[in-house]
Amino acid sequence: MTTLSPLIAGNWKMNGLTHSLDELAELARLMTAGAAPRAVVVVCPPATLLAAVAAQGASSGILAGGQDCHTDASGAHTGDIAAGMLADAGAQFVIVGHSERRAGHSETDDEVRAKAEAAIGAGLKPIICVGETEAERDAGTAESVIAAQLAASIPDAAEQHELVVAYEPVWAIGTGRTPSVEDIAAMHASIRAGLVERFGSERGESIRILYGGSMKPHNAREILSIENVNGGLVGGASLLAKDFYTIISAV
Numbered sequence: 001m002t003t004l005s006p007l008i009a010g011n012w013k014m015n016g017l018t019h020s021l022d023e024l025a026e027l028a029r030l031m032t033a034g035a036a037p038r039a040v041v042v043v044c045p046p047a048t049l050l051a052a053v054a055a056q057g058a059s060s061g062i063l064a065g066g067q068d069c070h071t072d073a074s075g076a077h078t079g080d081i082a083a084g085m086l087a088d089a090g091a092q093f094v095i096v097g098h099s100e101r102r103a104g105h106s107e108t109d110d111e112v113r114a115k116a117e118a119a120i121g122a123g124l125k126p127i128i129c130v131g132e133t134e135a136e137r138d139a140g141t142a143e144s145v146i147a148a149q150l151a152a153s154i155p156d157a158a159e160q161h162e163l164v165v166a167y168e169p170v171w172a173i174g175t176g177r178t179p180s181v182e183d184i185a186a187m188h189a190s191i192r193a194g195l196v197e198r199f200g201s202e203r204g205e206s207i208r209i210l211y212g213g214s215m216k217p218h219n220a221r222e223i224l225s226i227e228n229v230n231g232g233l234v235g236g237a238s239l240l241a242k243d244f245y246t247i248i249s250a251v
């Protein structure tokens, strides 16, 4: 199996003002002070800070990502942001299909797939999020729910273009709860099997599968050492440089 360099992405969500760039400067200081991190590090700030994060992060190897994009390249969509605009601001990644957008903006798998296609078209690497609700996990349908979300959310273009999958159980986001190591291992193995089935073994094994949902300094090492966990998508703990750096160093 291909060894994938792990990727740790911080999702700042709707948090961050100009002074938050001090936290980014501190992260850059920590990352350049010791041994070079083994992970690819991405910070996804709110769109207002994207250009600044991209510019400021460049010298320390911190990459920038958007949190969402529109399906269209331009047009009459007040308040929306096109993938090309994110790329123009310096982004290399964009999160699509986060459960907070699926729930809060009624985004469907079809829309998520169209957003991922738009991102690829703009030269970005989409981070496609999937996750089951607590009721779905309790009902024993988590793996089939995720398989269906992935089948419909990942575009065929994934065959030739880089993208990332993020498994984020909805009930683990912002709750301090995480699935057991066995449950994460089983889900990531099932996602891997689905990718290999759809794209063949070489391509399917070259796609990173991130875990997200209450990844914290105290549990990162254990989660990141699970087979088929190729990194993390970190919410709350990415807002503090010290915590985020601890997670990055856990790789």
Ligand code: 13P
Binding pocket: 011, 098, 168, 172, 173, 174, 175, 176, 212, 213, 214, 215, 233, 234, 235, 236, 237
């Ligand atoms: P938390 O790490 O705050 O649980 O958030 C996870 C998440 O939603 C990242 O996209």
